Amino acid sequence: MASMIEGFRNAELCSKLVRQILKEATGSYRFMEVCGSHTMAIARFGIKSLLPENIELVSGPGCPVCVTPQCEIDALFEIAEKGAVIVTFGDMMRVPGSKGVSLQKMKSEGADVRIVFSPLDTIKIAAETDKEVVFVGIGFETTAPAVASLALTAKKAGIKNISITPYSKTMPEVLGLLLSDENLKINGFICPGHVTAVTGLSLYEPVVSAGMSAVVTGFEPVDILTSILEMVRQTNNGEFKAVNSYSRVVADEGNAKARSVIDEVYYKKGCWWRGIGYIEDSGLAFRDEYAEYDAFKKFDVSLQGDDEIEGCSCGEVLKGYIKPSSCSLFGTACTPESPVGPCMVSSEGACAALYKYS
Numbered sequence: 288m289a290s291m292i293e294g295f296r297n298a299e300l301c302s303k304l305v306r307q308i309l310k311e312a313t314g315s316y317r318f319m320e321v322c323g324s325h326t327m328a329i330a331r332f333g334i335k336s337l338l339p340e341n342i343e344l345v346s347g348p349g350c351p352v353c354v355t356p357q358c359e360i361d362a363l364f365e366i367a368e369k370g371a372v373i374v375t376f377g378d379m380m381r382v383p384g385s386k387g388v389s390l391q392k393m394k395s396e397g398a399d400v401r402i403v404f405s406p407l408d409t410i411k412i413a414a415e416t417d418k419e420v421v422f423v424g425i426g427f428e429t430t431a432p433a434v435a436s437l438a439l440t441a442k443k444a445g446i447k448n449i450s451i452t453p454y455s456k457t458m459p460e461v462l463g464l465l466l467s468d469e470n471l472k473i474n475g476f477i478c479p480g481h482v483t484a485v486t487g488l489s490l491y492e493p494v495v496s497a498g499m500s501a502v503v504t505g506f507e508p509v510d511i512l513t514s515i516l517e518m519v520r521q522t523n524n525g526e527f528k529a530v531n532s533y534s535r536v537v538a539d540e541g542n543a544k545a546r547s548v549i550d551e552v553y554y555k556k557g558c559w560w561r562g563i564g565y566i567e568d569s570g571l572a573f574r575d576e577y578a579e580y581d582a583f584k585k586f587d588v589s590l591q592g593d594d595e596i597e598g599c600s601c602g603e604v605l606k607g608y609i610k611p612s613s614c615s616l617f618g619t620a621c622t623p624e625s626p627v628g629p630c631m632v633s634s635e636g637a638c639a640a641l642y643k644y645s
């Protein structure tokens with residue numbers, strides 16, 4: 288595996304790709320990545336510094352922690368205050384609520400908050416306590432099958448003290464919103480490899496129909512530079528298609544088994560996105576047969592709107608309207624040590640990526 292990765296980091300190959308991009312990029316181009324892992328990889332490998340000024344890369348709403356709206360974060364804290372055991376991926380620990388608390392702070396004050404690497408770890412935790420155990424089910428199509436498997440497993444085993452916070456978010460609807468946003472003027476999308484591994488390339492038909500390129504790619508420098516060259520070429524030719532440059536992981540048709548697990552447990556429902564608002568059908572809610580696993584229903588908490596933390600511009604960053612450095616709090620009041628918004632907390636956040644690698 289090491290030598291395979293080295294191949295995708297090969298300096299000579301990267302130089303060759305950059306030279307070709309410089310040669311062919313005769314217009315002006317704006318490409319958006321809609322995956323937090325791409326945001327981090329672009330920053331980590333200094334991809335922007337290799338590109339000419341006429342190619343702009345902007346980040347979109349691809350970081351799951353970042354797009355989770357304040358109302359869902361606050362609802363989660365309300366559940367923790369009611370005495371539930373909270374089970375989460377590590378990224379959520381430091382996301383601040385609107386009252387300035389975080390799961391980390393609540394844990395330091397006695398709340399029972401556990402970090403896990405897999406949703407199914409929740410089963411073991413639930414077996415060791417009589418308390419309600421709530422898994423924080425954020426993410427996109429990538430993580431939705433694993434979260435759905437938790438509900439399936441709990442139901443099969445008759446476990447009653449587990450619930451899950453919906454909503455996983457789905458990509459087609461937010462992509463649709465980006466396509467119809469005349470302020471963005473995007474020429475192409477660096478498409479999320481892991482989401483596409485589930486959905487398949489058909490996800491990008493609307494992108495192509497709208498006259499933009501869509502290239503699914505991996506997370507190494509050669510992957511990313513290859514996708515940029517492909518998008519430059521498509522933009523120059525005015526001929527757009529979805530291309531899978533990540534075939535070592537992603538099958539064009541996606542993963543039908545993963546999609547069927549999602550379909551068995553969830554139905555599509557509108558939900559809130561941070562800074563973007565309510566998008567119809569953009570979330571996954573539990574079907575009636577699994578409604579007992581909906582933590583928001585079980586704890587009777589309501590979700591109210593998409594208020595942002597005062598002074599934080601995560602919403603504008605997530606829509607690609609501004610760069611993180613344009614936020615007046617960036618690097619001053621807001622740093623990874625003292626984050627104001629989730630884009631500075633998450634390991635996939637655009638603000639955290641810029642701060643760490645700029």
Ligand code: SF4
Nearest residue numbers: 600601614621628638
């Ligand atoms: S720098 Fe901080 S306050 Fe500004 S948008 Fe990013 S996370 Fe929000």
